[in-house]
Amino acid sequence: MNHKESTMRRRKFIFLLAIAILAVLVTDNGEVTALQQRNMVSYLRGPYNADFFYRHNEAFRVASAIHIAHGRQHDILELTPLSRHQETDGDTDAEYMRATLKPPRTEPTMELMGPYSAMSYFSLYRAIDWTHIHHEQTYDILSEKSIPWEEKKKWTDRAVRYYLDKFDIPRSPAPLDVTMRRAGVMMKPYTTLFRNYYPHSNNFFYAAHWWHPVIYEAMMVGGNGEKQDSMVRETDQTYFTQVLADRPQRMLLSRELMPRYSRLSPESANIFDNLHMLHGIAYDILTYEGWSAEEKKAELDRVIEAMSARPGDERLARKFPLPHPDIDPRNYMEWMKGTEGEMNRIMKEMMDEMMPMMMPQKMEPEMHEKIMAQFKMKLTPGLQEGELPGSLGEVMQAMMPEMKMMPESLQPGVAPTKMIDMMLRGWQEKYGGMADVEPLPMQQGPAIHQ
Structure with a gap:
């Protein structure tokens, strides 16, 4: 092949590649989709890097x-079509349990395990992966024996910053309490x-979100020495023998399951x-199934932004109750x-x-009772006897x-601003003057009853 033929082939290849890329970026209606940011940030260097992996490898693999x-x-x-939800749900749970019982040896990214969604929703993956890195870094800090106990907060604050x-x-x-109101998702379809x-x-995820915080608490109770190792092992054992067999029916919060860590670093606890x-x-x-991928992306991006850090958020970090301040993380x-x-x-x-x-007009007590009964069922996993099909918002409308619905509640990527403002005012009236949760001395x- 002479030089001229080689040059022509290269140009043809570049031209065809450009056409292929453009075809990927053009949506069904002819619009060109915007490329999503894919830059990520590396670990913060410190004497603790990868210590959770080495000291508590079994727990690290559970997280993975x-x-x-x-x-x-x-x-x-x-x-998967929603019509196949029952079969899919059973198969998926079995897959997750297999991964749990034979866990991977390294931490996967979201894109590795969900490559199809990465093409449309990469901003979601960036938000998740970055916070998983924070999980690992803060586990590392508590695991690292060379960091004196009284300096754990300094290093954790550095990681939060x-x-x-x-x-x-x-x-x-x-x-x-604040960010959920900001997200304004309650009446979304x-x-x-x-x-x-x-x-x-x-x-399965409710159980997983039991495990994540109690591992922090196990280390908080165990301290730097050998007790930390036994606390983490025993807490892991509780997860496998009790929690996965009888899973929580709600998402448990940091303040409930890791009260000591929440006092040490409320910012980190709230981030999780x-x-x-x-x-x-x-x-x-x-x-x-009522929205296209582009519409779902718009809504995801809206929610991601609403629940992202904003100026003034750190001043609110300690505004939460501690309903169970003395829990033993080994006990379910x-x-x-x-x-x-x-x-x-x-x-x-x-x-x-x-x-x-x-409902500006007064609701009849009987209707209010029916509404709240459906509301409670909607917050319960599964479909209960007497529960109407559909989402919470769809059921309330039916x-x-x-009922006076905000038009924005039905639109993807649009915030129901009036509703959000009303809820934030409600929080401010109830909790704006709330005393900050006390720092941990x-x-x-470490002490089990500290």
Whole structure:
């Protein structure tokens, strides 16, 4: 082949490649999709890097199995019709349990396990993966024996600062009470779909979100020495022998399961709650079949931004109660298992705050009772006897056709601003003057009842 022929072939290849790329970027209606940001940030260097991996490798692998499941779930929902939810849910849960019982040896990214969804929703993956890095870094800090106990907070604060400052969409350090109201998802047409139609998969994640915080608490109770190793092992054992067999029926929050760590670093604790809630909202959106991929992306991006760090959020970081300040993370208590708890308290408050706007006329007591009965069923995983099909918002509209819905509630990527403002005012009235949760006196050393 002479030089001229070689040059022509290269030009032809480049031309065809450009056509192929353009074809990928053009949507069905002829619009060109915007390329999504794919830059990521590396670990913050410190004496603790990878210490959780080496010191608590079995626990590290449990986390990796959980993150495999998180990544897989996106593609399962995107590629599977809702009509097959029952069969898919059982198969998916079995797959997740196999990964849990034979966990991977390294941490997967979301794109590795959910490549199809990565093509449309990469901003979601960036938000998740960055916060998973924060998980690992903060586990590492507590694991590292060379960091004196009284200096754990200094190093954790450094990791929080890096997490918040070096990324464009970090999860907020404000409590979920605030960010859930900011997200404004309650009356969106997708809310509660995942927990109602994929209860086994949903409850696998509820169990996983029991495990993540109690591992922090096990290290907080164990201290730097050998007791930390036994505490983590025994807490892992509880997960395998009790929690996975009898899974929580709600998403448990950091303040409930890791009260000591929440006092040490409320910012970090809230970041994890906001990530775990983002998982659930994302799964609801991907379950919903009424929107296109572009519309789902618009809504995901809206929610991601609403639950991202904003100026002033750090001042709110300690505005939460501690309902169980002295828990032993090795014990799976009865109060952890049911639907009653902090997350659903927040949801109930939001519902109460929205109702005057949606139903300005007085509701009959009988109708209110029926509405709240359906509301409670919608917050419960699975479909209960007497529960109406569909999402929470769809059911409320069906029961009360006269209900005044904000038009934005039905639109993807649009915030129901009036509703959000009303809910935030409701939170401010109830909790704006709330005393900050007390810092943890680390100089006293770890103690089960500290």
